[in-house]
Amino acid sequence: MDLFEASLSARLMATKEKGLYRRLRTAHENEEIQVFSSNNYLGLAQDERVKRAAIRAIEAYGTGSGGSRLTTGNLSLHERLESTIAAWKQKASAIVFSSGFLANLGTISTLMGPGDTIFSDALNHASIIDGCRMSKAQTIVYRHTDMRDLEEKLRSAPATGKKLIVTDGVFSMDGNIAPLPQIVELAETYGAWVMVDDAHAAGVLGKTGAGTAEYFGLSGRVHLAMGTLSKSIGAEGGYVAASEPVVEYLRNYARTFIFQTSLSPGVIGAALEAIEMIRTEPERRQRLLDNAAYMRAGLKEMGFTLVEGSTPILAVVIGAAERAVAFSRHLEERGVFAPAIRPPTVPEGSSRIRVTLTAVHTRTQIDRALAAFAAAGKELGVGALKF
């Protein structure tokens, strides 16, 4: 091993010693194991109608777009997807990127710059954090969903420059919903714009599944409605819906849009069909929320500590990283896959089992998962165990 590799492996060793080493694993494709960790909340990634739509788009347009949107990669499909997203989000316009990560990076770093101020929730997604860093704007992190802290920080911020409050709509590791009504009020009082990342809220919250702003009836007061096509929508790609001038600006200056090959036809075919189903078939969303409420109630009854919330993301707090990993292993031995989430993804001492429900889980599968939690809890002394 040369010096270069030795320095890399020293860091990996230290990570292993802290119980924070990460390993890639293949999804449980054929095994007798039930997955409780997918972001494919509505099961649309395996839905026959969505798959056929993807195949039709591939047959009509091919597998790859062959260029960036501004060169040769702009298909009518891309424009149809953008107008569909804009209408769904009740915005004048929308722009799609190759992933949600790139949507956040490109949007935040392009709209904000030196002299501007960003107010960012402490538990925002990594792609928001990196977008803030890339922007070179001053980034002020406020305590998670703490509106008093946000107001204080807005009050003492520089008077000049643009201001943006950015938040996850549904927080990916805790499953709670951002206090958007208060955020919007504060934004209007202090002259800031609001950006909401609805990666985990689109398809889940709101009358037509449009997300957090629709859920609170605030679509007109959120300036930048960001989301991903990779979770409930079951495809791939990210988007921002906003006013026409904002989208026009991003089309011209967002480097993650300009210098990226555009989304491939199959992905767009799938996304268009999935959004249509989300808008017109609320029963899928209802089944998802019912499943989540059922599992949440079951876990609470057994004495587990859950982060409060009403979304399909259940954060069962265990504590130390090693303990959470052991818990997850016990679950897996009992046929249930739900990963341990450890630092740096969550704060030290709050390692957890992150459970996500989907609309396609059956009650039998959920009951089996609850039994696995009871058994694992008994073995490791977690929960009050009324089983």
Ligand SMILES: *Cc1c(COP(=O)(O)O)cnc(C)c1O
């Ligand atoms: C998953 C996720 C993203 C990134 O989306 P991708 O399409 O996977 O790149 C951004 N923000 C949040 C909150 C997410 O959970």
